[in-house]
Amino acid sequence: MKPIIYAISSAIILCVSSAHATFIGASNGNLYDYDVSTNNSTLIGNTGVMYDIALSTSNTLYGVTSGNRLYSIDQTTAATTLIGNVGASVNGLTFASNGTLYGSGGNGLYTIDTTTGSGSLIGTGSYYSSGDISFDDLGNLYLSSSTGSNGDSLWSLNTTDGSGTLIGSTGYSSVYGLNYLNNTLYGFTYSGATLSLDTSTGAATFLSQNNINTNGADGGGAVVNVPEPASILLFGLSLAGIGFYRKKQKV
Numbered sequence: 001m002k003p004i005i006y007a008i009s010s011a012i013i014l015c016v017s018s019a020h021a022t023f024i025g026a027s028n029g030n031l032y033d034y035d036v037s038t039n040n041s042t043l044i045g046n047t048g049v050m051y052d053i054a055l056s057t058s059n060t061l062y063g064v065t066s067g068n069r070l071y072s073i074d075q076t077t078a079a080t081t082l083i084g085n086v087g088a089s090v091n092g093l094t095f096a097s098n099g100t101l102y103g104s105g106g107n108g109l110y111t112i113d114t115t116t117g118s119g120s121l122i123g124t125g126s127y128y129s130s131g132d133i134s135f136d137d138l139g140n141l142y143l144s145s146s147t148g149s150n151g152d153s154l155w156s157l158n159t160t161d162g163s164g165t166l167i168g169s170t171g172y173s174s175v176y177g178l179n180y181l182n183n184t185l186y187g188f189t190y191s192g193a194t195l196s197l198d199t200s201t202g203a204a205t206f207l208s209q210n211n212i213n214t215n216g217a218d219g220g221g222a223v224v225n226v227p228e229p230a231s232i233l234l235f236g237l238s239l240a241g242i243g244f245y246r247k248k249q250k251v
Contacts, residue, residue, distance in 0.1 A: 022179050022219040024188060025050045026212050031078045036186055039208040045078025052132055052216030054093035064090050070117035084117025092133040104129040104143055109162035123162025127155045131176035132216055142185060144175040154202035168202025177217030188214040
């Protein structure tokens with residue numbers, strides 16, 4: 001019986017927690033595995049210049065080029081495989097928890113088919129994509145926009161119609177990479193700075209100099225799937241029931 005209890009307990013832990021690396025794509029095409037907590041980076045290889053990268057919920061890495069082509073990327077060697085043409089100028093990518101790939105470019109938000117590479121416009125807003133978008137754990141979508149009076153600005157986007165709401169200025173220019181990890185929205189700049197972004201005000205706090213001329217960043221497939229409290233309760237009741245059954249059998 002113990003293996004069953006351990007298996008269920010492990011399932012709960014796996015459902016409510018998730019830890020993923022942060023990938024950074026550089027302006028020269030180099031792909032790095034980057035640790036935000038230590039500011040250490042490991043070169044994986046060269047993908048060719050990608051405007052942005054995105055890690056799916058099934059742990060597949062994708063990238064988009066200036067020629068609007070979508071590629072899958074080998075996380076071990078950085079080798080690329082062409083999927084198809086997006087059909088729109090996109091410089092930002094991220095995945096939602098349901099596996100949908102979103103792209104941003106200019107003042108538009110898109111969904112992108114990972115089988116064909118084809119993009120579909122959702123709608124437009126008053127922003128202008130600096131080069132990345134990222135979901136938080138609650139499903140809120142953020143975008144770094146070049147429409148800031150003091151560096152780039154941070155926006156929240158509506159995934160239904162593509163409209164955007166200005167949050168505030170970051171205070172930094174060329175925030176080309178975003179990644180939400182451990183309850184923090186990180187920003188990565190072309191000048192090699194690692195930032196934490198306040199999702200209430202947009203203000204950025206400098207964390208470290210990573211010395212990577214960032215074109216794009218991502219990790220973890222964006223949104224972490226967290227079970228509803230009711231689901232966790234059912235798991236707990238199941239465990240309690242198993243324990244009660246064992247006790248009765250011993251009487």
